[in-house]
Amino acid sequence: MNAKIIKVGTRQSQLALTQSGQVIKQLEKLCQQHGLPYTFEIHKIVTKGDQILDVTLSKVGGKGLFVKEIEQALLDGVIDMAIHSMKDMPYELPAGLTIGAVPKRLTPQDCLVLKQGASFEDLPQGAKVGTSSLRRSSQLKHARPDLDLQWIRGNIDSRLRKLETEGFDAIVLAAAGLTRMGWEERISALLPVELCVPAVGQGALGVQCRDNDNEVTKLLALLNDEESALAVAAERSFLGTLQGGCQVPIGAHATIVEQSAAGAVLELTGIVGSPDGNTLLKEIRRSTDPVQLGRGVAEHLLSNGARNILEDVQKAGL
Known part of the structure; x- marks a missing residue:
């Protein structure tokens, strides 16, 4: 039997490609276990959010910035499934699309990458802290009004570089992103949920497909982690x-x-x-x-x- 190629859409950032590769490995394992004749092919798609790096996300529309072009490719039949960071996904999905699977979630917590010290309490008075999120800055300012919260955009690796080059005492990132990249050693401290409640869906991935594609929806049902899906x-x-x-x-x-x-x-x-x-x-x-x-x-x-x-x-x- 000839293997059917399933085309998988993803953003082209290093993190997006890494996490998509990890999901494809899980799907390949499931195909082996269940005798399913599928192979997978990654299609890189540039989104609006990837093109606009000089302003905060909130200024250019927020939710949907990293998914619309990928969803359109799904609707057009260019790809068969798409792998998203769940926190990038708007609540409303386009007609004809569904979330076929939420794989097992990593920690949803935010983390600090510190220049010095090992905890939130170690941040000096008036410390300059970089974040791209109003949610993070609101909660951190609430806990520490003295902090100087500054916006910082870019991929994980470019934000880590800015910690060194732009005078930040710390930056705040999703711990799951660093873990997926194999950079756990960069995590200075996880922020307790009591201090900083995570973004909706943070740490989880969503695998999206057309709701009338029975082959792909059956395959994704094998990948879905029920506990993660309920929480999300x-x-x-x-x-x-x-x-x-x-x-x-x-x-x-x-x-x-x-x-x-x-x-x-x-x-x-x-x-x-x-x-x-x-x-x-x-x-x-x-x-x-x-x-x-x-x-x-x-x-x-x-x-x-x-x-x-x-x-x-x-x-x-x-």
Whole structure:
């Protein structure tokens, strides 16, 4: 039997290609185990987010910047599946597309890469800290108003170089990205979720396909990690209810805390912060229904001040 080629779309950054290669290895192993006649071919696609590096993500539209061109290639039949960082994905998916799998998630936590020291507390008074995220800067300013938060864009390796060349005391990155690149030794300290709630879907990948492609959806069902998918579903429901993107300081973190007769019990922490860090609203709830859980946490925050914060951010055009 001739192997069918499945075309896999990805961004062309070093991280995107590395994580796509890791997913393809998992798929190849599954094909061997189940006797499936597929081979995989990577297609590199340039997205708008990859082209605009001189302004913060929030200024150019936030969510969707790193996926739209790839999703269009899926819709056009140029590729058969796409591998995304889940935190880049808007809540609303284009008609005809679905998330076929969420592979096992790495840690969703943010981390510090420090010039000196080994913890957040080691940062000196007034330290210059680089981040590309309003969510991170809002929470870090809330914890340490003395910090000098500065925006920093670029791929992981270019941001690590800027730590050395542009006078930063620390930069904040997703720990999962460094782990996938094999650069765990660069992690000075993981930021506790109590200090910095991660981005929706951070640490998780989403493998997207056409919802009418039965062959690919069956294959991706073998790759899907149920616990990771449930946690991401709760976080994305929170995101969808808030209608938030990169231009809004929001974060969510879901974990399975126990198994009950009704199924896995998820605990979701959701936050909405003001860009200046002065206000940080937080809610923690539990449920076996991820969609209801995300919606409930978001609605609670909206009715307790988050709506005003989000409206102010959008008016200010941050």
